[in-house]
Amino acid sequence: SAVISQKPSRDICQRGTSLTIQCQVDSQVTMMFWYRQQPGQSLTLIATANQGSEATYESGFVIDKFPISRPNLTFSTLTVSNMSPEDSSIYLCSVLGQEGGYTFGSGTRLTVV
Amino acid sequence: KQEVTQIPAALSVPEGENLVLNCSFTDSAIYNLQWFRQDPGKGLTSLLLIQSSQREQTSGRLNASLDKSSGRSTLYIAASQPGDSATYLCAAPIDPEGTYKYIFGTGTRLKVLA
Numbered sequence: 001s002a003v004i005s006q007k008p009s010r011d012i013c014q015r016g017t018s019l020t021i022q023c024q025v026d027s028q029v030t031m032m033f034w035y036r037q038q039p040g041q042s043l044t045l046i047a048t049a050n051q052g053s054e055a056t057y058e059s060g061f062v063i064d065k066f067p068i069s070r071p072n073l074t075f076s077t078l079t080v081s082n083m084s085p086e087d088s089s090i091y092l093c094s095v096l097g098q099e100g101g102y103t104f105g106s107g108t109r110l111t112v113v
Numbered sequence: 114k115q116e117v118t119q120i121p122a123a124l125s126v127p128e129g130e131n132l133v134l135n136c137s138f139t140d141s142a143i144y145n146l147q148w149f150r151q152d153p154g155k156g157l158t159s160l161l162l163i164q165s166s167q168r169e170q171t172s173g174r175l176n177a178s179l180d181k182s183s184g185r186s187t188l189y190i191a192a193s194q195p196g197d198s199a200t201y202l203c204a205a206p207i208d209p210e211g212t213y214k215y216i217f218g219t220g221t222r223l224k225v226l227a
Contacts, residue, residue, distance in 0.1 A: 006156065031213060042202065043157075043217040092156050096213050099162060100145050102204070107156035 001097050002027050006105030013083055013112050020079045021108045023093035028073035033102075034066070037090040046091075049076045083112045115140045115207050119218035126193055127226050134188040134221045136203035141181045148177050148188050149202045151220070157202065160188070193225045 003026040013019050023032065034046040046066055047055040055068040070076045080087055088111050094104045116139045126132055136146070144165045149157040161170045161177040163186065169178040176189040186203060200222045204215040 042219045101162035104157040109154045
């Protein structure tokens with residue numbers, strides 16, 4: 001299965017600022033996914049990142065708040081913009097394997113103060 | 114609409130016990146189901162992926178079963194160890210027609226006492 005390198009692993013940010021999270025995959029993949037996990041909650045899909053086209057956002061998530069880039073088949077970034085304490089969460093990227101199962105990055109633990 | 118429920122929400126057991134974690138889903142027409150482990154503040158590690166044609170999968174001390182007719186999957190952990198302490202999540206496809214979107218359960222937080 002694919003190996004995903006995600007960084008940063010954690011960060012503490014001031015409200016009103018932005019943070020960009022990077023994910024690098026060791027093989028070419030068509031779709032990459034970005035999830036958010038709020039404290040004590042399960043995972044919620046933010047968007048699907050496709051190479052060469054705009055990301056597809058889920059209900060409740062907008063591009064202005066969570067812009068995503070996908071410049072090639074092995075790399076994607078998620079930016080959390082104009083952060084507030086409510087954005088404090090773990091952010092995870094993932095890819096879908098050929099057999100249908102997901103592989104996740106190691107996560108970014110974001111705290112907004 | 115697919116819903117995934119995990120019971121219990123938390124579990125504490127002494128080292129060496131065999132234990133079972135439960136995952137229920139409402140739409141039985143799934144094509145696979147996946148179990149994950151998550152350590153605090155970290156990403157998810159895939160444990161087992163069960164295809165709809167399979168009834169169970171095994172990896173070391175872990176065994177996962179899938180019963181589509183009853184809408185249930187179980188994760189069996191044999192001879193539990195303190196290193197097994199983590200949150201265990203199951204995930205099933207939102208759309209049994211074959212889209213890539215999964216819905217995750219809220220997890221079972223396991224603590225194995227030395």
